[in-house]
């Protein structure tokens with residue numbers, strides 16, 4: 001008998017099941033000819049004893065291999081490696097060694113600016129406002145996901161489903177949005193998406209025509225501005241102050257242009273983190289009515305408030321069907337959980353389905369069922385309560401570090417909510433230089449290209465939530481080293497030196 005114990009090594013810590021590992025390993029041995037066609041394998045009980053696994057594990061692997069044509073199974077007899085093995089080697093189309101093209105063999109035009117280089121897992125980085133997914137109830141989500149796979153074995157769910165999203169999730173979201181932010185949405189008003197960016201994209205495609213005027217704030221969210229540009233819209237910018245978008249500027253733009261849409265991130269403005277005041281929300285709703293424009297309300301950051309209760313969304317006071325509301329679970333749970341939603345009048349929702357189907361037949365039905373259950377169990381609400389406490393502590397600690405360590409280079413204001421702090425670099429600082437130095441020290445952070453305001457000054461949107469205080473302290477130490485190397489400040493010791 002072949003030395004199966006040595007030939008077949010299984011890893012109990014690997015993410016794949018033991019049965020999958022065993023079938024892959026046996027297949028590989030058969031492919032290599034180490035176990036030749038016609039070989040009689042040990043029975044499931046014997047092999048299980050040799051490998052110290054359960055008999056069902058071996059039986060499962062045998063069944064999988066038989067289904068793929070590698071083994072022949074006969075009742076009450078040991079399995080035999082098939083004489084007619086499945087085709088192993090594909091016929092090459094062309095002779096010569098395989099070649100991977102590193103460039104397209106034709107001309108094309110990239111539709112938006114290249115993204116900043118993405119940090120590799122080994123780089124440390126400072127993000128621009130992500131949650132700490134380690135705190136999220138991912139185990140409960142995974143459990144619900146597994147359960148959903150059982151529910152979905154019902155024939156109703158096996159095929160394609162409603163492109164508007166899971167009915168159950170829309171019911172749960174309807175209750176959640178009413179309870180947390182006063183948005184009076186029925187399931188018919190809700191459309192689920194893979195993250196809010198998809199909702200923003202679909203809505204822009206639906207309501208904008210080439211040449212339409214779209215008003216955005218002086219500092220804005222570049223991704224969505226690119227979407228508007230792709231729709232052929234002309235962007236006009238309104239000023240921004242500590243109460244949010246300046247209403248008089250929007251009114252003045254309405255006098256000069258036929259404004260089709262105003263894009264807002266009221267809680268909290270991206271990137272500057274200011275909250276749009278309640279009075280301005282009402283004034284903008286009034287202005288939308290007078291000048292007949294749409295308000296696209298991107299409430300990506302509603303869940304986190306530290307000083308006072310949140311101001312309700314414009315959508316909660318919209319009586320005219322002018323507000324298109326977009327939300328997301330990216331900050332509440334994790335950006336990896338791709339789930340967002342649109343709240344809009346039912347005729348808009350009905351028009352979104354056919355648009356979505358052009359790029360994505362439907363959402364992730366399993367994920368939607370799993371999240372619906374998370375909402376029904378109250379797990380999301382409990383998580384947000386806990387997370388808010390962590391994030392408030394982290395915000396305070398991060399502000400303290402900025403005050404004591406980086407005040408020579410950066411000024412900032414303490415945000416009332418959200419997951420990021422907005423800072424302004426000293427006027428003489430050439431940010432790309434500091435970023436390049438930081439990268440050499442192993443720290444990535446935004447080069448500010450996305451956050452350059454009307455005056456050309458560089459801003460920093462510094463996420464404080466995804467790191468523990470100690471992790472933040474370490475990364476800020478590296479940031480300080482990079483700044484000190486490029487713009488030395490006398491008497492400013494590095495944090496490490498200061499601690500000695």
Ligand SMILES: Cc1ncc(COP(=O)(O)O)c(C=O)c1O
Nearest residue numbers: 195196197221270300328330340
């Ligand atoms: C202002 C704003 N809107 C929308 C999004 C998109 O979020 P997601 O697609 O992950 O829901 C982000 C992401 O950070 C954002 O900052």
